Amino acid sequence: GPKVLQIPSHQIIDMGQMVTLNCDPVSNHLYFYWYKQILGQQMEFLVNFYNGKVMEKSKLFKDQFSVERPDGSYFTLKIQPTALEDSAVYFCASSLDRGANQAPLFGEGTRLSVL
Amino acid sequence: AQKVTQTQTSISVMEKTTVTMDCVYETQDSSYFLFWYKQTASGEIVFLIRQDSYKKENATVGHYSLNFQKPKSSIGLIITATQIEDSAVYFCAMRESTGYQNFYFGKGTSLTVIP
Numbered sequence: 001g002p003k004v005l006q007i008p009s010h011q012i013i014d015m016g017q018m019v020t021l022n023c024d025p026v027s028n029h030l031y032f033y034w035y036k037q038i039l040g041q042q043m044e045f046l047v048n049f050y051n052g053k054v055m056e057k058s059k060l061f062k063d064q065f066s067v068e069r070p071d072g073s074y075f076t077l078k079i080q081p082t083a084l085e086d087s088a089v090y091f092c093a094s095s096l097d098r099g100a101n102q103a104p105l106f107g108e109g110t111r112l113s114v115l
Numbered sequence: 116a117q118k119v120t121q122t123q124t125s126i127s128v129m130e131k132t133t134v135t136m137d138c139v140y141e142t143q144d145s146s147y148f149l150f151w152y153k154q155t156a157s158g159e160i161v162f163l164i165r166q167d168s169y170k171k172e173n174a175t176v177g178h179y180s181l182n183f184q185k186p187k188s189s190i191g192l193i194i195t196a197t198q199i200e201d202s203a204v205y206f207c208a209m210r211e212s213t214g215y216q217n218f219y220f221g222k223g224t225s226l227t228v229i230p
Contacts (some may be wrong), residue, residue, distance in 0.1 A: 042222040048218075
C-alpha cells in the first residue's frame with residue numbers, strides 16, 4: 001500500500017547545528033503533519049501544513065523550527081539551531097486532504113539525537 | 116487540557132483472549148472522528164479503525180471493534196482472539212471537524228499478549 005517515507009531513519013548532530021528531516025509523503029496527499037515523540041511518551045503535535053502554508057502549530061514548534069515543501073518535493077522539518085531537548089523521534093504523516101475523517105498515514109520516524 | 120486521555124498505561128493478557136482498552140476525549144464540536152492506531156516495537160504506526168461521531172453503530176474491522184459511548188465521551192478498543200503480534204502500544208486519537216482539524220493523541224496503552 002501507499003507509504004510515507006522518512007529520511008534518514010537516524011540523525012546524530014551536535015547541539016547548535018542545523019538539521020533537516022525529510023519526509024516523502026504519499027504522492028496524492030495534500031495535508032501534512034509533523035509529530036514529536038520522546039521515548040516512551042505520547043506523540044505530540046508540532047505542525048500541520050496545507051497548500052504551501054502552516055495551518056496550525058503547537059507551542060512545541062519553536063522559532064527555531066520551520067517547515068516547507070518546495071515544488072512538491074520532500075516535506076521538510078528544519079531545526080536551526082538544535083538544542084538538547086530536541087532529541088526525540090519525529091514522525092511525519094500525510095492525508096489525502098483536509099477531511100476530518102481522513103486517517104493520516106505515518107512514516108516510520110526519524111530518530112534525532114542531539115549531543 | 117488533555118483532549119484525549121488513556122488511563123491504562125499497560126495491560127497484559129493471555130493469547131486468544133479478549134482485551135478492552137479505554138479512551139475518553141473532550142470536545143465541544145458536534146461532529147468529530149475517533150481513531151485508534153498501534154505502534155509496533157519497531158516504531159511503525161499503523162491505523163486500525165475509525166469511529167464517526169454521528170454514527171450510532173460501533174465500527175468493526177477484522178478482530179478490532181469499538182465500544183462508542185457518546186454520552187460518556189468514551190471510545191474503547193476491543194481486540195478479540197488476541198495474538199502475540201498484537202503486542203504493541205495502542206494510541207487513541209481524535210480529530211474535530213471545525214478549525215484546523217488537528218489530530219490529538221492520547222498517551223497510549225502498552226499491550227502485551229502472553230503465549
